[in-house]
Amino acid sequence: MSLADQARGDLKLTGLHKRYPNGFVAVESLDLVIPQGSFFALLGPSGCGKTTTLRMVAGLEEATKGTIHIGDQDITYARPYKRPVNTVFQNYALFPHLTIAENVAFGPTRRGAKDPAKEVKEILALTELTEQAAKKPAQLSGGQQQRVALARAIINRPDVLLLDEPLGALDLKLRRAMQIELKRIQEEVGLTFVHVTHDQEEAMTMADTVAVMNKGRIEQMGAPYDLYTNPQTTFVANFLGRSNLIKAKVLGREGTGADAVVKVDMHGTIATIKASKVHTDSDQGWVGIRPEKVLIQPEGQAIDAPGAALSGAVVVDASYIGVSTDYTLRMPWGQEITCFEQNTGRRGGLIPVGTKVDVSWRPEFAFLLDSSQDVEAGLEED
Amino acid sequence: MITRLGRWIGKHLMLTLGILVLVYMYIPNMIVALMSFNDSSQSRNLYQFQSFTWDNWLNPCEPQGMCESLRVSISIGLLATLVATAIGTLAAFALVRHRFEGRSTANLMIFLPMATPEIVMGSSLLALFVAAGFGGQLGFWTILIAHIMFCISFVVVTVRSRLAGLDSNLEKAAMDLYANEWQTFWRITFPLVFPGILSAALLAFSLSFDDFIITNLNSGTTVTFPMFVWGAAQRGVPMQVNVIGTLMFILALAIVIGGEVAARRRAKGKAAAL
Numbered sequence: 001m002s003l004a005d006q007a008r009g010d011l012k013l014t015g016l017h018k019r020y021p022n023g024f025v026a027v028e029s030l031d032l033v034i035p036q037g038s039f040f041a042l043l044g045p046s047g048c049g050k051t052t053t054l055r056m057v058a059g060l061e062e063a064t065k066g067t068i069h070i071g072d073q074d075i076t077y078a079r080p081y082k083r084p085v086n087t088v089f090q091n092y093a094l095f096p097h098l099t100i101a102e103n104v105a106f107g108p109t110r111r112g113a114k115d116p117a118k119e120v121k122e123i124l125a126l127t128e129l130t131e132q133a134a135k136k137p138a139q140l141s142g143g144q145q146q147r148v149a150l151a152r153a154i155i156n157r158p159d160v161l162l163l164d165e166p167l168g169a170l171d172l173k174l175r176r177a178m179q180i181e182l183k184r185i186q187e188e189v190g191l192t193f194v195h196v197t198h199d200q201e202e203a204m205t206m207a208d209t210v211a212v213m214n215k216g217r218i219e220q221m222g223a224p225y226d227l228y229t230n231p232q233t234t235f236v237a238n239f240l241g242r243s244n245l246i247k248a249k250v251l252g253r254e255g256t257g258a259d260a261v262v263k264v265d266m267h268g269t270i271a272t273i274k275a276s277k278v279h280t281d282s283d284q285g286w287v288g289i290r291p292e293k294v295l296i297q298p299e300g301q302a303i304d305a306p307g308a309a310l311s312g313a314v315v316v317d318a319s320y321i322g323v324s325t326d327y328t329l330r331m332p333w334g335q336e337i338t339c340f341e342q343n344t345g346r347r348g349g350l351i352p353v354g355t356k357v358d359v360s361w362r363p364e365f366a367f368l369l370d371s372s373q374d375v376e377a378g379l380e381e382d
Numbered sequence: 383m384i385t386r387l388g389r390w391i392g393k394h395l396m397l398t399l400g401i402l403v404l405v406y407m408y409i410p411n412m413i414v415a416l417m418s419f420n421d422s423s424q425s426r427n428l429y430q431f432q433s434f435t436w437d438n439w440l441n442p443c444e445p446q447g448m449c450e451s452l453r454v455s456i457s458i459g460l461l462a463t464l465v466a467t468a469i470g471t472l473a474a475f476a477l478v479r480h481r482f483e484g485r486s487t488a489n490l491m492i493f494l495p496m497a498t499p500e501i502v503m504g505s506s507l508l509a510l511f512v513a514a515g516f517g518g519q520l521g522f523w524t525i526l527i528a529h530i531m532f533c534i535s536f537v538v539v540t541v542r543s544r545l546a547g548l549d550s551n552l553e554k555a556a557m558d559l560y561a562n563e564w565q566t567f568w569r570i571t572f573p574l575v576f577p578g579i580l581s582a583a584l585l586a587f588s589l590s591f592d593d594f595i596i597t598n599l600n601s602g603t604t605v606t607f608p609m610f611v612w613g614a615a616q617r618g619v620p621m622q623v624n625v626i627g628t629l630m631f632i633l634a635l636a637i638v639i640g641g642e643v644a645a646r647r648r649a650k651g652k653a654a655a656l
Contacts, residue, residue: 060554080557093555097573106569110560152559 008036008159009071011057011192016066018052018216026052028216029066034160034194034209039186041195041207045239045378049216050196054162057194058087070159081110086153087162091169092145094137100124100148101133107156119155126185127151143174150182154189163195167202179205200240204228212236214378228290232279234369237288239378244294244337245286245369262368267333269310277367284371293365294339296327296357305360313337315355325350329359411631418624438621445620451610452626454522455591458606462529462590467583469530470537471575477538478545495535503532504596511600520602528600529593533586540585544578584637 011034018027027049034040042050055061057068059080067076075083086107095103101120108116124130127147137145146166153161166182167175183206186193197203203210204224211221212235220227220236227240237243248264253275255261260275266287273287297303299311310331317328320343327339339359341347351357391398421435443449476482477489495503507528511520552574556566594608601609611623 058558060558079562080554081560081562085558087555087558089551089555091549091551093549093551095552095555095570106556106561107559110565156559 008192009069009073010034010036011160011194012067012069013053013057014067014069016053016056016068017064018049018056018061019064025216027056030216030218032211032218032221034192036159036192037190038209039183039193039195039207041197041203041210042213043197043200043203043210043240044213045198048213050198050213051164053213054087054164054194054196057160058085058162059083060087084159085162086156086158086160087164088146088149088153088166090165092137092149094145094148094152096137099134099136100129100140103137103148104152104155106152111156116155123151123155126188142170143178146170146178147181150185154185154191157189158191160192160194163193165197166195167197167199175202182206204240210240212240214239229365230277230367231288232369233377234286234288234373234375235378237367237369237378238376242291242338243288244291245288245375246331246335246337247371248285248287248368250280250283250285250368261363264368266310267331269308271308271366272363273366273368274364280368280370282371286369286371286373286375288367288369289361289365291326291338292324292340292342293361294337295360296329296339296341296351298351299356299358301358303358303360305362307360307363309358309360311358313357313359315351315353315357318350318353320350327351329357331359411628414624414627414631417621418628420621420624422621438625442622442625445614445622447605448607448610448614448620448622448626451605451607454604455607458522458526458529459587459590461526462533463583463586465530466533466537466586467579470534470582470586471541471579473534474538474541474545478542492535492538495532496539500532500593500595504528504599507531507596508599520600521604524600524602525597525604525606528596529590532593532596533589536585536589537582540582541575541578544575548574 011032013030013032016027016030016032017025019025030049030053042053044050052061056063059075059078059082063076067074069075070084073084075085095106098106101124104120104123105113105116108119113119120133121130124133127150129144129147129151132140132144132148137148140148146169149166163182167178170178179202182193182195186206195203195207204227207224209221210224210227212219212227214235220232227236231237231240231243234243234245237245246266248266248271251263251265251270253260253262254272255275258276261272262275262278263270263272264285264287271287278285295303295305296313296315303309312332313329315327316330316336317326319326322343324340324342327341329337329339331337337359416431417429418438419434419436420431421433421437473492477485477492507524508520511517511524516524548571552570553566556570557563561569592608593606594612597606598609598612605613607626611619614620614623
């Protein structure tokens with residue numbers, strides 16, 4: 001029987017609220033539907049409530065208000081062992097006194113499986129752990145332990161698999177490899193994965209849908225491409241990748257339907273922004289543009305962009321990374337903006353520091369955010 | 383020759399010092415073992431080796447009252463260990479796992495008896511027993527009550543440290559994997575804390591078996607093994623005491639070696655099963 005065929009349900013959080021006895025509100029009336037079989041990521045900085053949300057779904061933390069459903073089944077107050085939910089813990093939480101095979105067989109045995117050996121074998125093969133079956137967790141490497149934690153959870157074929165920063169303890173190279181591995185396994189077993197992480201790249205690589213959380217609320221939710229190209233708040237614009245945010249006055253709307261644009265005045269330069277990427281009603285806003293969308297040319301040379309060019313910028317720093325070069329530019333009004341340029345070889349070298357440059361971008365890449373929002377929201381505090 | 387020895391010692395200084403310390407620690411046990419084969423019947427000087435004999439080993443219970451005192455000590459030791467380990471383990475779980483009003487005070491009060499001089503504890507217990515009207519019944523049961531009391535603190539401290547080092551996520555993981563509270567305790571918590579409980583029990587037994595001061599004050603006419611030895615030492619220790627001493631040492635050694643061998647065999651068995 002294929003796993004994906006089994007009747008399951010969407011994970012539905014309704015008005016979910018968590019207030020700790022000390023008054024701290026970790027999760028604020030969260031409404032969320034995670035479709036069955038999807039790979040869903042909860043992304044946010046530490047303390048944003050993503051792990052608390054996960055623990056409420058797992059039953060390790062009790063909701064103050066609201067409900068949790070899987071399909072039609074209300075599991076809000078069910079004991080953890082009564083839920084069709086399994087968790088891959090951040091530190092794996094493997095049972096140190098049991099072998100790998102015993103760890104993996106723990107769930108099926110508790111549920112009364114007479115002889116889980118065959119299933120255990122299959123799962124160990126799927127996670128490439130067959131050789132390690134008789135070892136103890138302490139004898140395994142970090143990546144192997146991570147796979148044991150995963151195997152121990154998915155063998156139970158839960159309706160929902162929760163992953164709490166499962167790759168956090170691995171080094172960068174292993175983490176990238178495991179991301180691909182996790183995605184492959186998710187597609188193979190067809191379970192709903194809810195992945196909690198603070199690593200935006202990890203969330204975007206793996207998940208079909210990413211929900212960006214901040215201060216107990218979901219700031220924005222969508223496919224990685226939509227979130228990245230059309231962020232709705234300064235927090236999302238800064239936390240998910242990087243953004244240049246430039247103060248602008250809104251002049252007015254033009255056109256209708258898909259061609260509708262909003263005209264803005266950025267320190268004297270007029271630019272247009274697609275209406276679908278405008279997220280403010282006020283007459284002020286932040287024009288957002290991703291650094292890799294910013295095009296630069298030494299003053300006077302033609303730029304391959306149909307939009308208006310900002311002139312008078314000066315290169316104050318150029319970091320050669322190999323695949324690209326990061327330029328820091330000082331704009332005439334004093335703000336510094338960032339530009340990532342692919343090293344395609346066309347330029348034949350770097351633009352030296354101190355060079356005056358013109359700056360532009362294709363208008364469809366820009367977005368407009370509400371001016372009342374903190375321009376530094378979501379930036380790493382270090 | 384001397385310089386070569388000097389060089390060798392220089393090269394192996396750590397090893398040499400380590401061996402010297404071990405020799406220093408084990409000399410008393412060696413002497414005891416040697417004396418257990420001493421034929422003391424010919425001499426007044428008990429602490430000098432006269433001639434070799436098996437007699438002490440063949441008739442260990444010859445000195446009057448010695449084996450009876452040993453039996454009393456072992457019974458009290460086993461009972462005190464059992465009760466103190468049970469109470470102490472439960473107390474350790476409460477202190478580590480539950481947040482309650484007065485937890486830190488309770489922690490301190492558990493620790494306090496260990497810091498109290500035995501002579502103070504022993505005499506206040508005696509005062510208590512007499513005041514409670516048990517002055518005439520001092521003996522096996524009063525000793526047992528006293529031993530359980532001072533063993534509990536040591537058990538709590540030993541089990542508590544083991545329990546505190548236990549990742550509470552393991553229990554959450556077990557619950558997440560369909561184990562109810564009962565199964566979680568017996569499958570995960572208990573096996574992981576068991577080494578701590580076992581060492582607490584061994585510690586409790588040796589503390590109880592060993593105790594002299596508190597026991598002496600609360601024993602009435604009952605004589606434990608340490609009290610027998612103390613009493614006998616006034617006249618001259620019978621060589622059979624050395625037999626018991628050697629046996630106890632061998633027993634302890636056997637427990638340690640047995641544990642080590644079992645652990646190694648387990649590790650090897652797992653490796654062989656691959």
